[in-house]
Amino acid sequence: MGEIAKKKEVINQLKKKILLMEGLSKKQDNRLGDFGLGSVNEAFPGGAFPVGTIHEFVSTTESCAAAASGFLSFLVSTFMGRDGFCLWISPKRQIFPPALSFFNIKPHRVIFIDVKHPKEVLWAMEQGLKNKALSVVVAELREVSFAESRRLQLAVENSGATGFLHRIRPLTKGALACISRWKIRPLPSRANNGLPGVGFPRVEVELEKIHGGRPGVWQFEWQNGKFTPVASQKQSNHASSSIPQKPKYA
Amino acid sequence: MLPLQSLKSLNMHKRYLYIWFQWLATDRMAKINPELRSKPFLLHAPEHGRVVVRAVNPALQKEGITSGMVLADVRAIFPEVAVFPSEPEADKKLLNNLAEWCFRYTPVVATDLPDGLVLNISGCAHLWGGELPYIKTITKRLFRGGYSVRAAIADTIGAAWAVSRYGSQLIVKPGQQQEALLSLPPAALRLEKNTLQRLNKLGFRQISQLISIPHTNLRRRFGTNLLSKLGQALGTEREQLISVQPTPVYLERLPCPEPIRTAKGIKIALERLLETLCERFFREGKGMRTGIFKGYRIDGEIVQISIGTNRASRHVTHLFKLFELKIPELEPALGIELFTLEAALVEDVSESQETLWSIRSNNQTAIAELLDNIAGKLGAQAIHRYLPQEHYWPERSVKEVISLEEQPETQWRTNKPRPLLLLPKPEPVEVMGALPDYPPLHFIYNGEIISVSRADGPERIEQEWWLQSGPPRDYYRVESEDGARYWLFRLGLYDKDRPQWFLHGFFV
Numbered sequence: 001m002g003e004i005a006k007k008k009e010v011i012n013q014l015k016k017k018i019l020l021m022e023g024l025s026k027k028q029d030n031r032l033g034d035f036g037l038g039s040v041n042e043a044f045p046g047g048a049f050p051v052g053t054i055h056e057f058v059s060t061t062e063s064c065a066a067a068a069s070g071f072l073s074f075l076v077s078t079f080m081g082r083d084g085f086c087l088w089i090s091p092k093r094q095i096f097p098p099a100l101s102f103f104n105i106k107p108h109r110v111i112f113i114d115v116k117h118p119k120e121v122l123w124a125m126e127q128g129l130k131n132k133a134l135s136v137v138v139a140e141l142r143e144v145s146f147a148e149s150r151r152l153q154l155a156v157e158n159s160g161a162t163g164f165l166h167r168i169r170p171l172t173k174g175a176l177a178c179i180s181r182w183k184i185r186p187l188p189s190r191a192n193n194g195l196p197g198v199g200f201p202r203v204e205v206e207l208e209k210i211h212g213g214r215p216g217v218w219q220f221e222w223q224n225g226k227f228t229p230v231a232s233q234k235q236s237n238h239a240s241s242s243i244p245q246k247p248k249y250a
Numbered sequence: 251m252l253p254l255q256s257l258k259s260l261n262m263h264k265r266y267l268y269i270w271f272q273w274l275a276t277d278r279m280a281k282i283n284p285e286l287r288s289k290p291f292l293l294h295a296p297e298h299g300r301v302v303v304r305a306v307n308p309a310l311q312k313e314g315i316t317s318g319m320v321l322a323d324v325r326a327i328f329p330e331v332a333v334f335p336s337e338p339e340a341d342k343k344l345l346n347n348l349a350e351w352c353f354r355y356t357p358v359v360a361t362d363l364p365d366g367l368v369l370n371i372s373g374c375a376h377l378w379g380g381e382l383p384y385i386k387t388i389t390k391r392l393f394r395g396g397y398s399v400r401a402a403i404a405d406t407i408g409a410a411w412a413v414s415r416y417g418s419q420l421i422v423k424p425g426q427q428q429e430a431l432l433s434l435p436p437a438a439l440r441l442e443k444n445t446l447q448r449l450n451k452l453g454f455r456q457i458s459q460l461i462s463i464p465h466t467n468l469r470r471r472f473g474t475n476l477l478s479k480l481g482q483a484l485g486t487e488r489e490q491l492i493s494v495q496p497t498p499v500y501l502e503r504l505p506c507p508e509p510i511r512t513a514k515g516i517k518i519a520l521e522r523l524l525e526t527l528c529e530r531f532f533r534e535g536k537g538m539r540t541g542i543f544k545g546y547r548i549d550g551e552i553v554q555i556s557i558g559t560n561r562a563s564r565h566v567t568h569l570f571k572l573f574e575l576k577i578p579e580l581e582p583a584l585g586i587e588l589f590t591l592e593a594a595l596v597e598d599v600s601e602s603q604e605t606l607w608s609i610r611s612n613n614q615t616a617i618a619e620l621l622d623n624i625a626g627k628l629g630a631q632a633i634h635r636y637l638p639q640e641h642y643w644p645e646r647s648v649k650e651v652i653s654l655e656e657q658p659e660t661q662w663r664t665n666k667p668r669p670l671l672l673l674p675k676p677e678p679v680e681v682m683g684a685l686p687d688y689p690p691l692h693f694i695y696n697g698e699i700i701s702v703s704r705a706d707g708p709e710r711i712e713q714e715w716w717l718q719s720g721p722p723r724d725y726y727r728v729e730s731e732d733g734a735r736y737w738l739f740r741l742g743l744y745d746k747d748r749p750q751w752f753l754h755g756f757f758v
Contacts, residue, residue, distance in 0.1 A: 063734030063756050066671045070758030073670070085617055096672035096755060097636040097648050101662035103670075107648075108658050111617070112634040113624060124624055133616035186758070188703065188733040197706045198729045201758045222758060 019045055019212055035078050038229050040205070045212035049075075054152050054163040056178040058170060058208075065168045067203045068184040069095060071220075072138060072164055073103035074227060079136035079162060080109060087128040089113040089121050090140035104225055122148050129155040129163050138164045142171065149176035181209040187219060202230065265424070266491075267356075267369040267385060268410035269392070269401045271348070274365040275341050276307035279334060281396045286332065293336035294321045304336040308398075338364070348397075349494040355388060358493045366414075368407050370491055375403075381421050404430065407491065408483030412438035428484055432458040439479045445472050500538075500593035502527045509548050509585020513577055516545070516586070520573055521566070523591035528564045531599075537562025540595035543573055545586035553580050560625045562597035568619045572626050618654055638662050642711050644672065644754070666709060667727050669737040669755030676739070676752035684751070686744040689726040693738065695753055700736075704729040708740075721749070727757060 035041075035049045044050055057072060059065040080086050088095065088110050097107035113124050121141045128137035129152060144165060152163055165178065183206040189199035200221045207215050220227035271277070275293050280286045290310035294301050301321040310331065315324050324331060345361050352359045355378075358370035371384070378384040381403050392399050402414035402422065409427035413419060416438040422430040431438065434457050436449045449472070454460055460468065460480065469477055481487030502523045510516060520543060531537055539562050544554040555576040563569055580586075621633055636648040637658045647663075683691030689705040707726035713719055721742035729735045735757035742749035 061734070062671065063730075063736075066669070066735070066756035067758050069670050094671040094673065094755075096644070096669060098638065098662055099668040099670045099672075101664050102668070107662055108635065108637050108651075110635075111621070112636075113628070114632050114634060115628055116632075120628055124628065127620060127623055131616055131620045133620070186733040186735060188731065189729060189735075191704070196704075198704045198727055198735065201735065202733065203758065 015212070016046070035075060036226050040207070040216070040218055043207055043210055043213045043216050045210070050179050050211075051079075051162045052156055052160045053179040054149060054156060054165060054177070056149075056176055056181045057164060057166045058173075058181060058183050059166065059168050061169070063186050064184060065094075065166070067186040067201075068166060068182070070103060070201070070222065071182075071184045071203060071205060071227070072166060073100055073105055074222075075164070076136050076138060077104035080105060084109065084135055085133070086110050087113060087124070087134055087137045088140075089115065089124045089128070089138065091115050091118050091121055093140070118142060122152070125163060125165075126152060126155050129161045130159055131161075132159055134161055136162050136164070138166065140166045140168055142167060142169060144176060146174060146176055149178055153177045179211045180207060180213075182206065183208055189221075203227075263372055264370070264405060265372050265375065265381070265403060266405070266407050266410045267371045267388070267401060267403045268362075268407065268414045269352075269367045269369070269388070269399050270411075270414045271345070271365045271367075271397055271399050273305070273307060273398055274345065275305040275336060277397050278341060278344055280307065289332055290315075290328070290330075291332035291334065292317075292321075292324065293334050295336045295338075304338075341365075346494060348392075350496055352388075353496050355384070358491065360491045360493050362411070366411070368410070368491060370493075371403065385420055406483055406485045407489050408440065408479065409485070411440060412483060428461070431483055432456065432461070436460065439476070439483055441476060441479060445476055448472065498596075500527060500530065500536075500596055502591045504589040504591075506587055506589070509582075509587050510545075510589075511582045511585045516577055516580060516582065516589075517570075517574070519586075519589040520577070520591070521570055523589060524566045524569055524573075527591055527593060528566050528569070531564035531593075531596075535599060536596050537564045537599040538569060538593040538595070539563075539597050540593070541569065541573070542592045542594055544590045544592070545580055545582065546588040546590075547582065548584050548587050551583070553582075553586070555579050556594075557626055558595075560622045560630055562599050563622070564599065565619075568622060571619065571623060575623070575626065621654075641714060643714055643717075644668070644711070646714070646717070667706070667737075667757065669735075669757045671756040672737075673754055676754045679738070679751050679753045681751045684740075689728050689738060690751065693751065693753070695736075700730045700734070702728045703731045711739075725754070 037049070041047050041049070057068045059068045076086055086105070086109060090112070091114070093112060093114050095112070097110065097112075100107040100110060115121055115124060118141050121139050122144065125137050125139040128134050144167065149165070152165070155161075156163055165176075185204045185206070187202040187204050189202045191197060191199040200223045202219065202221045204217060204219050206217045207213075209215060219230040221230050222228075276291070279291065279293065286307070288309065290313060291307055292303050292310055292315065293305040295304045296302070303315065303317050303319045303321055303324055305317055306315050310328070313328055315328065315331075321333065341364065345363070345365070345367070349359045349361050349367055352367060352369055356369045356371045356374045360368045362368050375381040375384040378387055385401055385403055389399055389401050400414045402410045402417065402420060404410040404413060404422035405424055405427050409422055409431060412434050413422055413430055416434045417430060419430065436454055436457060437446055439457065441449075449460075465477055478487055482489045504519050504523050506519070510519060523543070527538070538559060540556065540558050542554055542556045544552055546552055555573065557569070557572040557576065559569070559572065625633060635651050635654070637651050637656065638660050639647055639649040640660055641647050677695070680694040681690035681692070687708065689702055689707060692699055692701050694700070705726050705728040708724035709726075710722055710724050712722045723739040723741055725737060725739045727735060728738055736753055737755035737757060738751060739754055740749045740751050
């Protein structure tokens with residue numbers, strides 16, 4: 001048995017080494033603490049949300065974009081803390097600032113950059129990521145090439161900031177130099193005890209790709225200022241389970 | 251009037267040079283178009299429904315044409331004359347520029363509209379070796395520049411004015427203005443037309459005739475103006491001279507012993523220039539809004555880059571960063587031998603602004619500088635920051651602010667649902683199965699029929715009548731069968747005509 005434990009130890013150390021070589025987890029100092037995502041953490045390399053890298057979000061419809069923006073806002077709020085600033089870059093902004101306060105963000109701490117040309121999004125994002133004063137930059141755009149995403153990854157490797165690329169209705173589906181690809185879809189809400197009206201907003205979070213981790217699909221409900229996992233048996237027959245569901249929920 | 255004696259002492263050391271640009275407007279034209287120099291031409295302007303000659307050039311004056319004539323008459327007499335519209339504003343600007351040019355001769359220069367300059371040259375002439383070389387230098391240089399001028403130096407502005415226009419001497423010796431004026435016509439006293447006509451009628455041909463008449467009689471007949479002008483010319487009365495203010499130039503130069511060809515060398519030069527310029531800004535409480543960095547190449551070309559800032563700035567590192575972005579645009583070719591940095595637009599740096607760049611946190615300075623960087627490339631209109639505003643109408647519930655420091659005065663409201671994505675303009679949607687006070691059963695958005703399975707509402711938002719009038723909106727939060735959540739509203743009530751439905755946003 002001691003032999004096996006030893007092997008496990010060696011494998012763990014090797015894994016950590018690989019992550020370091022990939023420039024991914026050296027910022028993994030847990031200074032941000034837990035994101036409150038519960039079981040999702042198990043999917044990440046090292047068991048914590050990867051910071052200091054670029055994450056990709058893909059939304060195919062406007063309602064998906066709304067759901068993804070909500071999930072993003074929740075992640076960003078953790079980064080911003082009490083008095084941090086955030087850069088939110090978009091060519092066609094639809095974010096309604098007051099609604100950000102539902103997701104624990106103080107809207108006046110978000111600086112919106114509304115650019116005319118999609119290419120400028122990447123330039124502004126790179127500038128933001130290079131700046132040591134910002135810990136998080138969100139950019140909405142449609143297309144991004146591998147080379148451009150590589151540039152962003154290099155920018156964060158120097159500064160330690162985290163970037164979120166939110167691709168709304170992308171035309172292509174190429175691989176990017178991002179640590180992850182997320183897809184967030186809205187799900188029908190369940191009203192409590194058969195009450196009429198719209199219940200707590202429910203979303204399906206799909207981690208389609210994660211570097212050095214295990215992809216998965218989870219369901220969350222937004223209540224009381226946090227995403228609460230929803231038990232699996234309540235899950236609707238949503239056509240999304242090409243990737244096996246994680247069996248355990250908190 | 252003050253006693254003569256005391257005023258004499260007051261004016262004792264004052265010397266004035268008057269430069270009369272006899273052909274200012276036509277000289278300006280001739281400089282633009284050198285072919286005109288030998289041709290007769292005139293400048294005209296409409297007046298009381300006729301076109302009147304405003305200025306003629308010397309070649310035309312020889313033909314007997316003077317300003318004030320009607321253009322049609324001139325054309326009849328002299329058909330081949332070239333005509334141009336007169337531009338009094340351009341003349342004024344030119345005169346101002348000439349005044350600024352004259353700062354090399356004296357620190358006090360005033361313009362005398364429409365065509366003269368007054369220079370207070372007290373204590374300046376000896377630097378040119380006396381008044382005669384002084385006046386000759388100026389007139390010669392102006393002549394070489396294409397302006398034919400007449401000039402005179404005297405103790406008073408009035409005397410210099412009179413002698414330059416009507417006299418023949420260049421210099422009126424100190425205290426001798428009265429002798430110089432005696433033989434000149436009364437028009438040399440800068441009098442208005444009416445007075446001149448009356449003097450002419452009464453047979454006053456020379457100033458000497460006027461001087462012998464007791465002042466009380468003159469005042470009774472011609473008013474006080476004649477007396478004051480006479481006094482100003484003779485030096486018994488004060489005359490104010492309002493000098494043109496030289497525009498300060500924020501320009502730094504850096505000559506290089508060896509031509510610079512590398513980006514690194516350019517950066518060093520830029521940094522040095524910025525340091526000197528910013529030091530001056532700190533002394534004078536100013537900051538740069540627009541800066542131009544020029545490189546003079548050894549092949550004679552000039553290459554330049556320019557930047558603009560969000561607010562006046564005098565931070566070396568920040569300005570350097572803005573320039574740095576554009577340094578690759580500078581083509582050094584064989585090498586740059588001289589660098590200049592000019593702040594083309596300079597503004598005061600206000601106290602309140604200092605707090606924006608405050609020491610409060612380094613982070614904010616870094617962010618402000620990042621924003622400047624972004625504004626430099628994308629334009630300042632790209633950057634937005636919002637504060638809550640106490641309005642229920644969704645479009646008015648936020649206000650834009652420019653400064654990073656400004657804090658919300660009221661809380662962000664979270665008691666009513668608001669969508670995370672808001673359409674910039676509500677999109678009209680077609681609805682089916684709508685009943686009064688209920689959300690629709692279906693609606694069509696983007697050509698897709700969306701069935702509503704759950705809904706919240708209505709939340710009625712009335713128009714703010716003091717801002718805008720119109721029907722109220724009834725907002726519903728609806729959820730479609732596949733889980734998408736929308737913000738719909740009905741504009742108007744059911745009582746009169748069919749209200750219109752709109753989609754305004756998307757919830758998470």
